[in-house]
Amino acid sequence: MYYRCDERQGWQPDADHLRDxxxxxxxxxxxxTPHNPTGAVWNAxxxxxxxxxxxSRELLLMAEEIYAHITYDAEHTVLAALxxxxxxxxxxxxxxxxxxxxxxxxxxxxxxxxxxxxAYTEAVTQLASLRLCPNVPAQHAIPPALASIHxxxxxLTGHAGPLRERLNTAWEALSDIPTLTCARPRGAFYxxxxxxSAAALPHDSTVADTLxxxxxxxVAPGSDFHLTSGDHIRLSALAExxxxxxxxxxxxxxxxxxxxxxxxRH
Numbered sequence: 001m002y003y004r005c006d007e008r009q010g011w012q013p014d015a016d017h018l019r020d021x022x023x024x025x026x027x028x029x030x031x032x033t034p035h036n037p038t039g040a041v042w043n044a045x046x047x048x049x050x051x052x053x054x055x056s057r058e059l060l061l062m063a064e065e066i067y068a069h070i071t072y073d074a075e076h077t078v079l080a081a082l083x084x085x086x087x088x089x090x091x092x093x094x095x096x097x098x099x100x101x102x103x104x105x106x107x108x109x110x111x112x113x114x115x116x117x118x119a120y121t122e123a124v125t126q127l128a129s130l131r132l133c134p135n136v137p138a139q140h141a142i143p144p145a146l147a148s149i150h151x152x153x154x155x156l157t158g159h160a161g162p163l164r165e166r167l168n169t170a171w172e173a174l175s176d177i178p179t180l181t182c183a184r185p186r187g188a189f190y191x192x193x194x195x196x197s198a199a200a201l202p203h204d205s206t207v208a209d210t211l212x213x214x215x216x217x218x219v220a221p222g223s224d225f226h227l228t229s230g231d232h233i234r235l236s237a238l239a240e241x242x243x244x245x246x247x248x249x250x251x252x253x254x255x256x257x258x259x260x261x262x263x264x265r266h
Contacts, residue, residue, distance in 0.1 A: 002226045007194065010183050011040035015049045028060040029053065031079055034067035037225050037234040038192040039185025041074040044082065051083035061088035067188040069097040069153040072164055074186035080111040087112035094145050097152060105138035163189055166244060170237040173248035179255040191235045192222065203230045215250040
């Protein structure tokens with residue numbers, strides 16, 4: 001079951017909608033911050049509310065925090081730290097912050113009362129022992145990577161960092177396209193603009209197909225992320241700034257809009 005995130009509130013989760021979605025069959029509450037596809041960073045107050053819901057409904061927390069070290073002028077809050085009394089599985093890894101997705105270097109950390117997590121941990125350990133073949137060189141890379149993780153974070157997302165520069169380039173260009181509105185991302189490297197127009201517009205999947213076929217720009221439709229409104233697309237800002245500028249000009253052309261010469265970047 002999916003719960004709503006409110007675009008008007010910077011894509012923070014809608015706690016009331018979440019409560020309404022919980023049924024007798026619900027066993028876990030999944031969180032994802034920094035958030036894919038919106039780039040939102042859920043604040044501590046929001047996460048405390050989610051933890052309270054899990055606690056009161058006796059749900060397992062499952063926290064996807066793979067983008068924890070990719071934030072911009074926002075602080076990531078570790079969910080497990082807010083709910084030490086609630087069983088929680090936190091997922092993270094090196095693939096995003098160290099830019100090594102092909103290495104499959106990731107992990108899950110189980111926290112909470114041992115009496116509540118012991119059987120789960122034993123089952124997962126047994127399954128991993130039987131089915132998973134870890135990348136041994138990548139395992140050796142984890143300790144030094146973690147030892148310098150904050151330096152890596154600053155190098156990539158600090159004021160002169162390439163991830164910040166590229167996200168700013170994309171967001172500023174999007175802001176010049178009247179047909180698109182976009183909440184400013186505070187984490188990860190995605191943008192999730194809404195297609196706004198007084199006239200009827202095609203479904204986001206049609207927009208994505210057209211951008212790829214006619215303009216050579218690859219985006220993901222919001223409906224791929226279970227957003228039913230059909231009026232959002234997801235963009236990734238990992239390319240070089242010049243490539244991002246070119247892509248934005250093509251997107252603007254698709255919406256019959258022109259972009260001025262890109263402003264100086266911060």
